[in-house]
Amino acid sequence: MALIVMKFGGSSVGDAERMKRVARRVIERHREGHQCVVVVSAMGDTTDDLIDLTKQIGAVTPPAREMDMLLSTGEQVSVALLAMTIHTLGEKAVSFTGWQAGIHTEAVHGKARISDIQPGRVRQALDDRNIVIVAGFQGMTEAGEITTLGRGGSDTTAVALAAAIEADVCEIFTDVDGVYSTDPRIVKCARKLNEISYDEMLELANLGAAVLHPRAVEYAKNYKVQLVVRSSFNHNEGTNVKEEAVMEQGIVVRGIAYDKNVARISILGVEEKPGQLAKVFTALAQEQIDVDIIVQSGVTNVSADFSFTVSLSDLDRVLQTLENIRSTVGFREITSENNLVKVSIVGAGMVSTPGVAAKMFETISDLGISILMVSTSEIKTSCVIENEGRLNEVVQALHTAYGLDTDSTVFVGGPADRR
């Protein structure tokens, strides 16, 4: 008998039929003799519908606290309905909100981090032979305020809860069969990975693979939670995410990720004096803007140019922030580009295998495409290129170059659910 946490996203419980399918899946596990804790997100479009209500009342920047009060109802509806569905199908189930499940977070609204889980009620309900349903994406501060965890929050709830109750495994159900070597919507012969290491998964997640949220992977890595990503539509084996993953013979790259949400900003003619870079990036950090790749160039003894990338969605705020500090830093010009993509290869064995990055540059060059920026770590190499509608071609070429193509093509559902 195992203790299992199962997480289902909003699209998996999007309507009554899907809700019943999830219920049957959980009951199947329960009847095999396992103890089951189920984490669910809000049903389908619920969150969008709630946000729409705020627009109807004319709230342009509603207080984050009230937004959390509002949005957290979405998961509460899901858990109650799933508990009822399971009950209707003949098993005992009890639902909990985040606060009832003992999920405590920092006092931040809209993107709180879990600080602590006190799973007493969850454990008690399991001991009473219940299937336990917990609302994902939400928690409570020490002061009793309802918080939400931000994007990917339900994945994080599931993993953190699995750690807190020392579950044997945390299964993340999604609309694809597992983690793929690359986006199967782009590369038809992408391969489903049987295993992947936490570190590789973390890079892939950070680099744009939507199947798991980086924060959830980080949590799983820190607490050594055994993760499985699998389909809610079939019983195929899925992908195990674990400490050390076995690499197939002759393969050094595990996966290829891409990110279209990239903008590059260049600051030209920055006066050459100590602390200039620090001023710029401190100002951006204060605005909660994450900077990705930074490249310095055109250095003379009086001035320098440098470029960096940010999320495309942050571009306007970056430009505004830079204008605000123009007088204190001193530079000639700011330019920006928004028609870019970042392509990355990820593999734990890269660091000990020479020539892996070189093959990437060569493959991209052979397509006649210029590489604008490069960034590397022990287990990944990223290239920023212009997005001239040739992204799919680049990803396919890299997939082939690193020997990742399989013979079979894969079925692909809708976009993965990230709440």
Place this chain on the structure above:
Amino acid sequence: MALIVMKFGGSSVGDAERMKRVARRVIERHREGHQCVVVVSAMGDTTDDLIDLTKQIGAVTPPAREMDMLLSTGEQVSVALLAMTIHTLGEKAVSFTGWQAGIHTEAVHGKARISDIQPGRVRQALDDRNIVIVAGFQGMTEAGEITTLGRGGSDTTAVALAAAIEADVCEIFTDVDGVYSTDPRIVKCARKLNEISYDEMLELANLGAAVLHPRAVEYAKNYKVQLVVRSSFNHNEGTNVKEEAVMEQGIVVRGIAYDKNVARISILGVEEKPGQLAKVFTALAQEQIDVDIIVQSGVTNVSADFSFTVSLSDLDRVLQTLENIRSTVGFREITSENNLVKVSIVGAGMVSTPGVAAKMFETISDLGISILMVSTSEIKTSCVIENEGRLNEVVQALHTAYGLDTDSTVFVGGPADRR
């Protein structure tokens, strides 16, 4: 500066425009220098929509605990949106769920009673110059389970909260101008009452006047909460509900109520031995069935007949319960009628004014209508009559007979909101 509790029903916050009107109304009070606590119900059809979801998943008798988890989200959405609306209009507001507002209830789902209110957070938020918005209709048990209060629950939340924070007044906003001498949809020249006593209001509420829930009135009476029932559409004065209400010169009846939800059951040929009646009514009480008027007749030394009334909606359960005890009690026959109405006159001065009931019987008889059952208390007289489509005529005749008609006719909105 006063401390005011304001309660708005679901139809008052049914859409964005209405929500804004409520927000403006509250802000007006706040800017006059008052401290405001606002209790709201779920928006318009929210509850029905949520119940519809349970039908979609095929839940015939969903667990009451999960039903409360589900339905309590309706008010949580309302309070968050109202807080945002007030914020958008330039004032500080903070919303609380029932449990956040410290509303503790018994451990019963679907129709819990408030056991205790710990208003610390509400008080603190008021001290911080916030308008405080509290979800009506819900609370939390000692074990941390979410409960709902059943019909009229939001009225009760408002009154109980007013008692707990020692508010100067509790204003119940509705879609009519106040409490009327009778249903203004039936009697065009019904008069709005400036004052009514708790006892009279309790009788009227119990006898079918939908404007206030009996439990809320009882709470107000017990804790001496100054209640005002008034319109959310205008600034007219409303009706004060208080300990002692002044009666106009020459008027002894305050109001006339009617109830169409009446069924009569007759048990014929009950064996005459001690404890027979007790057996019947104990069995009904165990099924949570409220019995109203009881009349015994046809008594011989071997058997008796008796009749009693119940809510029409309980009729099937009553008949089933009686069948179950037929063998232990011993009676010849059960008959039932469901085409009845109960008409009542209410007035605190009735007990000291002879002939009030007689005038009622005479007025009904003059219309050629038979009185089937009669029930009296110190401040009310009720008659059960057949509902032959002449109810309006009876109510109008009584209204005239007791000198209650005014010259003006009243505007009437939709049915009052009872959640």
